[in-house]
Amino acid sequence: MTDVTRRQAIAAGTALLAAPLLPRPLLAANAVRLSSIRSGSVSWLIETIRAEGIDKKVGLTLDVVEVASSAAASIALLSDSADVIVSDWTWAMRQRSKGYDLKFAPYSTALGSVMVPQKSPAQSIADLMGKRIGVAGTGIDKSWILLRAYSRKMTGKDIADESEPVFGAAPLVTEEFRSGRLDAVLNFWTYAARLQAEGARQMLSMADVVHGLGVSPIPALVGFIWSDKEVRDKGIPVDKLLLAEREANAVLATSDAAWQRIRPLIRVTSDRELEAIRDYYRAGITDGWGANETAAAEKMTNLLIELGDAELVGDGTRFDQNLFHT
Template structure:
């Protein structure tokens, strides 16, 4: 007969305790850390997910990493402070060319616009020669990159060299435009919607620009980006996140009441502004990424490389279809 010592009893008890706790630990969901700019469109999506319990329905532990602006999100991803960010695939493509194993899934095809005031004498892109153009972001913002490529193709000149671009944060360039200190403003779609509701009108939409560059269909430029290795090694449920996002977008596509609930986050200046933002958002809701989008993205990348330089596309950037999550 085997004699149990105090140590063996304690060891057995510890093993039983660990075994009884194991299912509880195993069932715990792995969190997803997603970046969000406060009051940006992703925050509206997150609010809808939580208000409708879509995250709980899919057992998604969604944790938000608030960043000050869109430029801070890539820093959060590369530093390991976030698992998933929302950014442009043009940036992700540059990073992938540097060796980062990034993946991209579409979030929105809504694009910004080049806006002018309702009584502006500017009627075409050519009329902006010698004029001040406010540009949200920096010199490598995707919309500015494409507008420069478009101007080279249609005008035979780089709009950056024949006009006076003024770069700044989206709210700042919008205010400068409204105060008459800029002749036009190229801004993100949320700000373009607000300006349109206030009486400004579109000189060019970025969809017009993409089509003018001969790209069809217009590939969604903004999406969820993550490190393939980090997601695999840490079992981060990105696929579950994408499912939750798709369900929340179904709510936002069909429910006007959902947008009324978002009013405190959106802070529209008028009912017309809320409607404009709602309609812009809905127009940008996209499906999955397929072969047609990959082909269009390749054509756009090749065109930017052909027309551009290292400032436009990044030194050594080449198209890589493996970036895109299909």
């Protein structure tokens, strides 16, 4: 496995859920091996592409590589077990700094939120000082780093010093919040949507945080990532995949029936929960990537480096506009 750290391998655990894939010469000519976390939003997109016959329309064969986590997806790409993965461009930027010729095309601008109980008096970041705040991830999670910067800008104080952060996996901090043991929770968008459907209130979106830090427009943080050389050398039809994604998202943006079709994959417990997730997803559908998005991504990269993002700084990452596929 090329240049994959021991830490990444441990984090991946049982990385690939699917059986080992066939070498590319035995795959269909128009095949793309796309990684997907089981029941994640990419699986919803894949189901829509297939159900609507979009893959046949654009001449694409999707060979789905099921993975257990985003760390496993990264390993799948770097070890040539997948042609395309969905991950954040900051990870891809780090890999370009190491010499990988990765490319990124936007998938979603959906971001997480700070959620509070419906009856909480908290209205702004200042009201969370001295409170117990659940954080999905770790102390080096980008949303937490950005929230800390936002708190310093808005209040002159670092919320990490003025509150009691509780770090953990998204499901864990969600349950802690539901149990009333947390005053607020900073969570990924899917969990924020589910909490909103249960009656929690969005106090602050990460979109508000990013805007508050002077980054505009908000660049899609999550997107399709592939090796430019592999795609060119092996004729992998990434363009067909991106076309299929746009057509499928056009369906998901307008058809409520399409959401009923993928309801079993989303695993919701109520119509209200489905509607909340649908609305968050729709708000994150992108219009593409251009010069303005590249400039915003550069500003965010430099901001994260300035804030001391351990992974970016530790890897000596520098912004590279050639990462972005336009």
